[in-house]
Amino acid sequence: MINTKLHTTAGVKDYLPAECALKNEVEAKIKAVFDSYNYKCVITPTFEYIEVYDGMGGVDSKRMYKFLDRDGSILALRPDVTPAIARVAATAYDKTDLPLRFSYVGNAFRYNESYQGKLREFTQAGVELIGVNSIEADAEALIIAINSLLAVGLEDFRVDIANVDFLKGVLEEARLDDELSEAVTDAVVNKNYVEVVKLTEELDITDKLKTLFNDLPLLIGDISVLDTAKTLVNNAKSIDAIEYMRKLYEILEGCGYAKYVSFDLSVTGHFDYYTGIVFRAYARGTGFSVIDGGRYDKLVGNYGEAYPAVGLAVKINDIMSVMKPKEVASADVLVAYTDDGALMALRMADELRKSGKKAELSLLGSDIDKNKAYALKNNIGTMLYINGKECRTMFVRETE
Amino acid sequence: MSYYVCKGDGIMDYITFALAKGRLADKTMALLEQLGITCDEMKEDSRKLIFTNEEKKFKFFLAKATDVPTYVESGAADIGIVGKDTLLQENRNLYEVLDLGFGKCQFAVAGYAEARALLNRNNDLRVATKYPNIAKEYFYHKKHQTIEIVKLNGSVELAPIVGLSDVIVDIVETGSTLKANGLEVLEYICPVSARMVVNRVSMKLEHERIAQLISGLRSLEELK
Numbered sequence: 001m002i003n004t005k006l007h008t009t010a011g012v013k014d015y016l017p018a019e020c021a022l023k024n025e026v027e028a029k030i031k032a033v034f035d036s037y038n039y040k041c042v043i044t045p046t047f048e049y050i051e052v053y054d055g056m057g058g059v060d061s062k063r064m065y066k067f068l069d070r071d072g073s074i075l076a077l078r079p080d081v082t083p084a085i086a087r088v089a090a091t092a093y094d095k096t097d098l099p100l101r102f103s104y105v106g107n108a109f110r111y112n113e114s115y116q117g118k119l120r121e122f123t124q125a126g127v128e129l130i131g132v133n134s135i136e137a138d139a140e141a142l143i144i145a146i147n148s149l150l151a152v153g154l155e156d157f158r159v160d161i162a163n164v165d166f167l168k169g170v171l172e173e174a175r176l177d178d179e180l181s182e183a184v185t186d187a188v189v190n191k192n193y194v195e196v197v198k199l200t201e202e203l204d205i206t207d208k209l210k211t212l213f214n215d216l217p218l219l220i221g222d223i224s225v226l227d228t229a230k231t232l233v234n235n236a237k238s239i240d241a242i243e244y245m246r247k248l249y250e251i252l253e254g255c256g257y258a259k260y261v262s263f264d265l266s267v268t269g270h271f272d273y274y275t276g277i278v279f280r281a282y283a284r285g286t287g288f289s290v291i292d293g294g295r296y297d298k299l300v301g302n303y304g305e306a307y308p309a310v311g312l313a314v315k316i317n318d319i320m321s322v323m324k325p326k327e328v329a330s331a332d333v334l335v336a337y338t339d340d341g342a343l344m345a346l347r348m349a350d351e352l353r354k355s356g357k358k359a360e361l362s363l364l365g366s367d368i369d370k371n372k373a374y375a376l377k378n379n380i381g382t383m384l385y386i387n388g389k390e391c392r393t394m395f396v397r398e399t400e
Numbered sequence: 401m402s403y404y405v406c407k408g409d410g411i412m413d414y415i416t417f418a419l420a421k422g423r424l425a426d427k428t429m430a431l432l433e434q435l436g437i438t439c440d441e442m443k444e445d446s447r448k449l450i451f452t453n454e455e456k457k458f459k460f461f462l463a464k465a466t467d468v469p470t471y472v473e474s475g476a477a478d479i480g481i482v483g484k485d486t487l488l489q490e491n492r493n494l495y496e497v498l499d500l501g502f503g504k505c506q507f508a509v510a511g512y513a514e515a516r517a518l519l520n521r522n523n524d525l526r527v528a529t530k531y532p533n534i535a536k537e538y539f540y541h542k543k544h545q546t547i548e549i550v551k552l553n554g555s556v557e558l559a560p561i562v563g564l565s566d567v568i569v570d571i572v573e574t575g576s577t578l579k580a581n582g583l584e585v586l587e588y589i590c591p592v593s594a595r596m597v598v599n600r601v602s603m604k605l606e607h608e609r610i611a612q613l614i615s616g617l618r619s620l621e622e623l624k
């Protein structure tokens with residue numbers, strides 16, 4: 001038996017000061033980006049009735065932390081923040097308030113697989129733009145994604161754009177029956193291209209479509225994949241989806257973001273609630289995506305008025321995994337004192353803080369050398385020593 | 401969690417392969433050699449764990465088959481070569497891009513001929529296997545049959561013989577071990593063979609080189 005009081009349970013963790021400082025900084029920088037686009041920060045509950053999340057095409061209820069309320073209702077720790085914000089938009093606002101721009105930073109909870117190094121409590125920072133279905137709205141979400149990553153200092157990353165309508169059109173064109181269509185979709189969602197080829201090679205479909213199914217793993221990359229894909233399909237839905245992505249790209253290119261953008265035509269949403277463009281950002285240094293986002297025009301309608309929406313979630317922990325822990329900022333001044341100088345020391349420390357200095361009160365007694373050693377170890381440059389009514393300033397590292 | 405060394409250390413330019421130890425690894429290297437990707441270091445008898453082709457910027461390491469998906473999912477390796485059996489059992493989030501065609505065998509339900517009747521009954525079936533996920537998927541989702549699984553770690557054929565289970569779910573290559581013990585294949589579940597899998601991030605950030613590799617391998621006679 002492990003001594004459970006000494007350990008954290010699987011998938012949760014302590015953030016010690018260095019990591020905590022990094023987390024706060026990453027969150028602050030990303031929040032500042034959200035603010036600069038005038039997204040208003042909201043906070044929704046950490047747990048809610050499970051119905052808010054269940055059956056919305058988001059996280060499977062099997063992966064939610066569930067428990068009972070006193071009246072017997074089932075509650076869930078939020079597995080994802082977007083449905084709660086959709087609920088807020090549909091219930092607390094009306095049409096005249098549109099468009100709504102919300103941002104959030106909060107923890108979400110999911111039963112992730114054991115022993116795979118995946119967190120079960122993790123932090124997401126996101127934005128939701130509700131009430132508008134336009135290409136500029138989609139472009140804004142993508143640009144926010146790019147600027148969030150730039151703001152935290154990442155450069156080697158790619159935002160991968162897809163459009164769920166592309167694959168829908170392809171499956172309609174291939175006239176697959178429901179069962180086969182689901183099997184192909186599953187295989188595509190699971191990135192099992194071998195299975196896609198096996199399911200489709202015997203079908204009575206055009207050679208071009210066969211090439212398309214065959215080449216899905218190659219239809220990833222820069223804007224040229226859109227041209228290739230266009231020659232392979234013969235249905236309005238897929239072609240519209242391609243043209244939409246091309247227009248989106250032109251906007252991003254015009255704003256100078258083209259180099260961060262790539263396309264993957266085989267992507268469907270990671271959640272079923274996505275309806276149009278979907279995107280994921282990948283950064284060098286982690287095997288997982290660092291931002292997930294997309295358009296979800298049907299989700300808000302589950303809670304009332306049906307407003308179209310687009311949003312994204314930055315996965316703070318995955319971003320942190322590619323960054324070095326921060327050095328925790330040390331105090332500017334250590335205030336040490338003899339017994340009869342205590343009151344003065346406390347008052348001076350307060351004055352220092354009011355003037356913007358980070359002042360730490362020494363609790364080590366009046367031994368100067370002991371205090372100096374402490375200041376040196378903790379990287380505190382200046383020491384104030386109060387002996388009775390006399391005050392001396394010492395520079396701890398003046399010998400260097 | 402950060403497995404890569406960040407850019408600037410020169411390490412990023414490598415594409416790293418995780419190969420399932422044994423025959424699969426040898427056959428893979430033979431295929432890659434046809435594309436001009438060789439690794440002489442690997443042919444030498446050494447205690448090295450990672451082998452490098454400096455000129456073409458490839459790295460290779462050998463791992464236990466069941467660990468290959470873990471290395472690739474986390475990004476510790478960009479590409480993995482591993483049997484479909486392992487992928488089915490591990491169920492990780494990876495790109496499965498190529499069927500390499502070798503290492504062919506079948507997942508099957510096997511047992512005494514008399515056990516065949518049990519396979520159509522809806523309860524009480526005891527199934528011994530090294531692959532509980534595959535057995536579950538097959539019986540629950542394909543056959544809609546509730547079963548009891550006994551997880552074993554080797555010599556699964558023993559289970560029906562000593563009365564531990566009614567049938568087994570296992571990989572069958574020639575069926576000779578089964579035959580020698582009076583057992584037979586009762587139902588085939590699915591064929592398996594070696595697969596090339598790719599990490600999700602590598603698939604994006606190194607797409608040009610990986611696409612080239614996929615196209616190259618596809619053009620080989622063995623894969624047609």
